[in-house]
Structures are given as C-alpha cells and as structure tokens.
Amino acid sequence: xxxxxxxxxxxxxxxxxxxxxxxxxxxxxxxxxxxxxxxxxxxxxxxxxxxxxxxxxxxxxxxxxxxxxxxxxxxxxxxxxxxxxxxxxxxxxxxxxxxxxxxxxxxxxxxxxxxxxxxxxxxxxxxxxxxxxxxxxxxxxxxxxxxxxxxxxxxxxxxxxxxxxxxxxxxxxxxxxxxxxxxxxxxxxxxxxxxxxxxxxxxxxxxxxxxxxxxxxxxxxxxxxxxxxxxxxxxxxxxxxxxxxxxxxxxxxxxxxxxxxxxxxxxxxxxxxxxxxxxxxxxxxxxxxxxxxxxxxx
Numbered sequence: 001x002x003x004x005x006x007x008x009x010x011x012x013x014x015x016x017x018x019x020x021x022x023x024x025x026x027x028x029x030x031x032x033x034x035x036x037x038x039x040x041x042x043x044x045x046x047x048x049x050x051x052x053x054x055x056x057x058x059x060x061x062x063x064x065x066x067x068x069x070x071x072x073x074x075x076x077x078x079x080x081x082x083x084x085x086x087x088x089x090x091x092x093x094x095x096x097x098x099x100x101x102x103x104x105x106x107x108x109x110x111x112x113x114x115x116x117x118x119x120x121x122x123x124x125x126x127x128x129x130x131x132x133x134x135x136x137x138x139x140x141x142x143x144x145x146x147x148x149x150x151x152x153x154x155x156x157x158x159x160x161x162x163x164x165x166x167x168x169x170x171x172x173x174x175x176x177x178x179x180x181x182x183x184x185x186x187x188x189x190x191x192x193x194x195x196x197x198x199x200x201x202x203x204x205x206x207x208x209x210x211x212x213x214x215x216x217x218x219x220x221x222x223x224x225x226x227x228x229x230x231x232x233x234x235x236x237x238x239x240x241x242x243x244x245x246x247x248x249x250x251x252x253x254x255x256x257x258x259x260x261x262x263x264x265x266x267x268x269x270x271x272x273x274x275x276x277x278x279x280x281x282x283x284x285x286x287x288x289x290x291x292x293x294x295x296x297x298x
Contacts, residue, residue: 003044008070010037011049015067019056092121093278097286099144102224103265104128106243111289115282122278130222142269142282144290149268157283159264160290164239166206166254171234173252179237182210182256189218189236191227205261206239243293265290 010027017023020031020038027034042049049063059067099108104126112124127140143149149156168178172189179188185206192204207214218236221227224244231238232249239261245251267286273279 004041007037007041007044009074010034011041011063012067012070012074014038014050014057015059015063091119091277091281093276094123094125095142095278095282096125096127096140097142097144097282098127098129098140100130100146100223101128102241102244103144103290105225107289107293108286111285111293115285119278119281122282124282141273141279142267142286144286145266145268146263148266153271154268155271155274157267157287159266160287162241162243162263162265162290164205164241164261164263166237166256166259167231167240167245167251168237168254169232169234170250170252172231172236175234178252179254182259185209185237186211186215190215191219191221191230191236191238192217193224193227194220194222206237209259210256 010023013026014020014023014034017026020034023034024031038049045062045066047062048060049066050057051060097104097108105128108126116122116124148159176188179185190206192206204214204217207217219230221230224241227238228240228244230236231240232251237254240251241263267283267290269279269283
C-alpha cells in the first residue's frame, strides 16, 4: 500500500503540535480538514495513530513508530533540498561544451584562463567537433550550433552574427594575380567548406557570389581553420571569419563592393540545467566572447 505524502505531512505536523488546533496554525487549513486527513490515514493503515484526550492528542504506539520513520524521511528530504539549492547557486562543478573546432580552439580556449581564474572551482571540458554538427550530441551540457535547435527540452540563445570576408595571401597574388571584380573569381582557386558554418557545396556563398552558375572549387575543406591554413599558405582564395585572421598572417582582403557573409550561431543547453549558476555563468561568458571577439568588426 502506498501512503499519501500529504496525509503523512499532516500527521507529522499534528504529532509535533500535539493538537489539531495548533496544527491548524502551522498548516493554514481548517481543523476539520486536518482531522479528516488523519482519520483517512488511520483507516488506510487499519490502526489508531492518536489517543484523543481532553487536553489534546497523544500518539499511540503505532503512531509513535510511524512518526519516527516519517520524521527521519522528512529530515533527509530537507537535507536533499538544501543540497540541491546550494548546488544550484554554487560556482563549481564540471561543464562539457560541444563546439565547432574553430570556435572552441580560437574563441573559447584562449579566454578560458580568465574565466577559470574568476571561478576556480569550475571544470570545463571542451568537446570539439566538425562544423557540420548542428545540434547537441552525446552527454554535453552546452553546445554552440549554427542553426536554431528546435527542441522544447532545450534553451536556445538569441542568434549571434559572425562576419566572414574574402581573403587571399600575398603569395597567391604574386603567383596568380589579384582578382579585381567578383566575376574574375571564375578564374581563381576557390577554397570552400564541404559543409558546416559557411554552407555546403550546394549552397556555398563564395561559389555562388555574383554568378548564376556555381563555380567549381579548387579545394574543399571541412573546417574554418582548415580553410584559413590553406589560404595563409598561398593555395587560393577563401571566406574567413574575422577571428581566424591575425596580424602577421600576410593576408589580403578582397573587398568586392563590401561583399561579406553573415553566419549566425546559437548557444543551446537543456532546460533542466537552466537554473544552475555554473550554466548561467558559462552561457554569459560564451555570449560575451562570441559577440565581442568572434563577431568583431560587424
């Protein structure tokens, strides 16, 4: 037989208070309602829990045994509730982030030191994946994705815009010349992504820019970092995010009437983790660096 926790709570309150009248003040329900709950519980158990006396109530032997157990259970529940509340508000614990390799390596990792100095009891596990991954997979607490994750069990942030521009290297220009117009891209080595943040081959921005017929790529690379390395080494022309371009890279921006590509990214995490302080803090950290560093010069 399963006992009703509400009736057990009423019974325990009456046992502690010693009378229905005093229990009424604690529970804020009528004396008749309290008496009815206790009577139902006694009926279900098939035994009396209280002796009704002129000046109050006294536990029977069965009532005393039940109250010992109920008191212990409620005490443990209170301890668990306190622990959960403390955990929710603590700046500690492990958090696993899944992110595209370029975001994790070039945006998150360089700034983790400052975050962990502020919150030294947190532990961050970076799971770097292909930029083709568009939704959380596996046992992760948070993810950076390139499309909105439409799942009622997840919280999805507002979109954060990332700008990508067209770059080549001085080495490439010296060997192949510098295209002066968008149309001249037809005769150059274009390095594009196979899938992921800059689109797939069927919808790659650089291949379609200013052309009704998609251009054939010279090289296909899966990640933004791979495209950046190929461009830096003089192999061709590619579309690069601002955060992968550094001073000293010997790169030249090809500015065709302000041609640029905007890609949106989103931070997602399960709703049941949304109240945890460590999740809130790390989500804000990600938002700040993605807006201030990753999406700079917008």
